[in-house]
Amino acid sequence: MKKIGLLGGTFDPPHMGHLIIAEYVRDTLELDEIWFIPTYEPPHKQASAISVSHRQHMLELATADHEHFKMNTIELERMGKSYTMDTVSTLVEQYPSYEFYFLIGADMVAYLPKWYQIEELVKLVKFVGVKRSGYTLETAFPVQIIDVPAIDISSTFIRERAAAGKSIRYLVPKDVYSFIKEHGLYE
Structure with a gap:
């Protein structure tokens, strides 16, 4: 049975914190892969100002050099708002022999009681919480x-720094940094 970690988000942009969390959880739980699932439009956040194709491409760049990191575009293909329950139930149906672990930050742990169909969701997936200051x-x-080592980086922090003309180098993977600069994103 394959053990798959799921890490969802807007990845606007994907950053070193995402990758460090994914690697620590993969290693600690001995997962076969981590599937990064970019959302088209999250139900609990404002829509991104950056195009879906830019976010998808940045995530491809961020995960390209890790053999155990994959991108799953299920929510991009669905378009519109996606609920974790819909995504996980589809994945469980498509991969019935896989065991899924859903990675969430401490901010989302506190929010779990408000998640759509949470009582049914916890029967389909194992939640993995990572600390966040x-x-x-x-x-x-x-x-x-x-x-997981304290990595106090967020996509919001990165966007704010970029918009203020401050460096985001070393907060995002090198190829993501180059892509952001090349396309003038977040300025």
């Missing part, structure tokens, strides 16, 4: 906590 990892739902 300023948040606790307490919840009534089954969440396996993984200790």
